[in-house]
Amino acid sequence: MSAPASPARVATAVLSRKGVDRLRSGHPWIYRSDVTDLQAERGEVVEVRDARGRLLGRALSSTESQITLRMLTRDDTPVTPEWWRQRLQAAIEVRTRMAIDATALRLVHGEADLLPSLIVDRYGDVLVVQTLSQGTDTHRDLIVSLLVDLLQPRGILLRNDPKVRALEGLTQEVMLGYGDVPAEVEVRQGPITQVVDPWHGQKTGLYLDQRENHEAAAGYARGVALDAFSYHGGFALRMAPHVDRVLALDASADAVAAIARNAARHGFGNVEALEVNVFDHLRELERADVRFDTIVLDPPAFAKHKGALPKAISGYKEINLRALRLLAPGGHLITCTCSTHVDEGTFGGIIVSAASDAAVPVVVVEKRMQARDHPVLLGVPESYYLKCFVLRRAA
């Protein structure tokens, strides 16, 4: 007589009362302290249940991170390969309907596409993928094969070098996922074409989240312009046809070389790029009594974690104060923060304080955010990371 078959193991997580409340609030992340029991291997999809055993949905699990669960579904829908295909397809279709005028754009923006911790960026016929948790990393091969099937790319790069992977016990690595990914890919965003290095460029190659703000800046640009923290010159190049000249500043030698190369390929003779520390250079410009009609400030995230907030706030205040002093009356300042921890209210307060110290009257012309292909998931403040104010010096 054969032994009775043992029931198939089902990966499960049980939530505390607080965890259930959090899940009901709509946030996809459940923290370790709100999980009373976890029976799962690394990155497995688990059934999420309350203390009475009721099924609340399914989630990606992590054995290492404080974010133990990332919700995928909120009902009893099974998470099958077909489920993954449909979620990816939905995200791609949303971008297609947006009719974005660019060959470089984000196709999957993690939580906001209900695919937590997954990023997919398109650069021409190449895709750059980031699997930022144990959950998406475990499903990497499936995700790659579905993307090949859905989009037939030339190649897929697994650009898994963000530091955040360490919180998941994952290594930082960059490797080919499929096909062939060249060292240089030519892309277009609106009227500007650029050569991108998906293997080594910052983020996945470009700051795709600023595309619509580049376009907006072109509408305000005039006279003499300054693009501080320029990277490959996204703002400077888009403003160049509308200004007498534009000075682009970045601390990275590679970025400055890319700005010069990009300006040359468009025949823009009015773009100057300098490899400098913006903090020092703004001081020098002030000493030299220079004035600009248009200024862009797009620094890196100064507050990478909450503890860094006080220092970050003083950094943002300093550059905004100096920029307002350098701005000619009637000129525009397009000022950004991509720090998740600096919310819109805090950023507004920094600008009020900078304008007050600079003793200049300032009006807010527009409040902008990250581009439409990087949407914000309501109720998830972490997904609203890029704030961009357009200000005018009134006198």
Ligand SMILES: C[S@@+](CC[C@H](N)C(=O)[O-])C[C@H]1O[C@@H](n2cnc3c(N)ncnc32)[C@H](O)[C@@H]1O
């Ligand atoms: C958010 S990115 C800029 C993106 C760019 N504005 C765009 O739209 O594509 C920030 C840039 O600041 C540069 N950076 C960081 N610290 C700097 C500093 N102290 N001075 C100058 N550049 C700096 C980085 O090299 C990076 O290119």
